[in-house]
Amino acid sequence: MTDETRYAIYPSLRDAVVLVSGGASGLGAEFVAQFAAQGARVAFVDVAAEAGEALVAEVAERDQPRPVFRACDVRDLDAYRRVIAEIAAELGDVQVLVNNAGSDTRHPVAEVEPRYWDERMRVNLDHQFFAAQAVAPAMRAAGRGSIINMGSISAHVDLLDLTAYMTAKAGIEGLTRSLSREYGPDGVRVNCVLPGWIMTPRQLENWMTPEADAHRAAAQALPHRLEPGDVARLVLWLAADDSRSCTGQRWVVDGGWLHS
Numbered sequence: 001m002t003d004e005t006r007y008a009i010y011p012s013l014r015d016a017v018v019l020v021s022g023g024a025s026g027l028g029a030e031f032v033a034q035f036a037a038q039g040a041r042v043a044f045v046d047v048a049a050e051a052g053e054a055l056v057a058e059v060a061e062r063d064q065p066r067p068v069f070r071a072c073d074v075r076d077l078d079a080y081r082r083v084i085a086e087i088a089a090e091l092g093d094v095q096v097l098v099n100n101a102g103s104d105t106r107h108p109v110a111e112v113e114p115r116y117w118d119e120r121m122r123v124n125l126d127h128q129f130f131a132a133q134a135v136a137p138a139m140r141a142a143g144r145g146s147i148i149n150m151g152s153i154s155a156h157v158d159l160l161d162l163t164a165y166m167t168a169k170a171g172i173e174g175l176t177r178s179l180s181r182e183y184g185p186d187g188v189r190v191n192c193v194l195p196g197w198i199m200t201p202r203q204l205e206n207w208m209t210p211e212a213d214a215h216r217a218a219a220q221a222l223p224h225r226l227e228p229g230d231v232a233r234l235v236l237w238l239a240a241d242d243s244r245s246c247t248g249q250r251w252v253v254d255g256g257w258l259h260s
């Protein structure tokens with residue numbers, strides 16, 4: 001987590017119950033840390049149990065509300081729904097859901113089998129719908145709630161070997177529009193965030209090369225490298241009452257890569 005003292009504090013996030021999927025590393029870990037820094041009561045799920053426990057300890061050391069972590073594979077929808085119910089029983093009804101878990105593993109098109117395709121949809125798309133469906137009744141009853149779906153600008157650019165990921169990410173935009181209309185009458189907002197290339201540990205380790213970095217800098221209007229905090233601060237705003245009249249939209253944080 002970077003120095004946040006120069007950024008906004010949202011009173012409406014204090015004590016809010018927030019659920020983040022895929023929160024043990026990368027962007028999700030930054031969301032967990034930043035919501036906790038706002039005084040929110042954060043729960044997160046991830047398959048990476050060790051990293052999840054380490055993050056809980058790290059946040060608790062900063063004297064912020066201790067996050068609740070549950071090891072859970074969001075591809076197992078029954079298990080995930082059970083965990084969401086347990087979290088609500090422990091912390092109270094979820095007010096903010098950040099559908100963040102995902103995987104951008106590459107695959108040559110000719111080698112994709114139906115089982116693999118299905119698994120890619122499960123890790124990148126299906127859980128977003130079912131988590132929203134699980135938290136929505138309490139949000140609707142409360143007359144408020146914010147659901148934030150992580151999309152990607154990759155659904156709008158032409159990348160190789162990412163067909164299933166890009167298909168799922170494009171689907172998330174349709175999911176967002178549909179659910180915003182479904183839940184809007186009860187005051188529940190649904191938005192999606194489209195990050196550009198964000199410098200998470202996984203991205204730096206797997207894909208960063210001098211050539212890729214030069215391409216990135218040339219593609220962006222703002223040539224600096226984007227950090228997880230850049231996305232987290234938009235997510236905080238979308239979660240807070242400050243964005244109370246915004247729903248059904250896609251919000252791009254890419255340094256000016258997409259211009260459509």
Ligand SMILES: NC(=O)c1ccc[n+]([C@@H]2O[C@H](COP(=O)([O-])OP(=O)(O)OC[C@H]3O[C@@H](n4cnc5c(N)ncnc54)[C@H](O)[C@@H]3O)[C@@H](O)[C@H]2O)c1
Pocket residue numbers: 021022023024025026027028045046047048072073074075099100101102103104123150151152153154194195196197198199200201202203
């Ligand atoms: N980093 C980027 O440049 C970038 C760009 C565009 C979109 N995104 C999106 O932002 C989100 C987070 O990306 P990231 O870069 O932090 O990814 P990451 O790979 O660094 O972290 C993803 C987290 O999700 C967890 N996860 C993966 N599969 C899971 C499963 N089946 N069940 C539970 N947890 C699981 C991982 O363990 C990990 O902690 C994703 O939806 C991704 O598509 C990221």
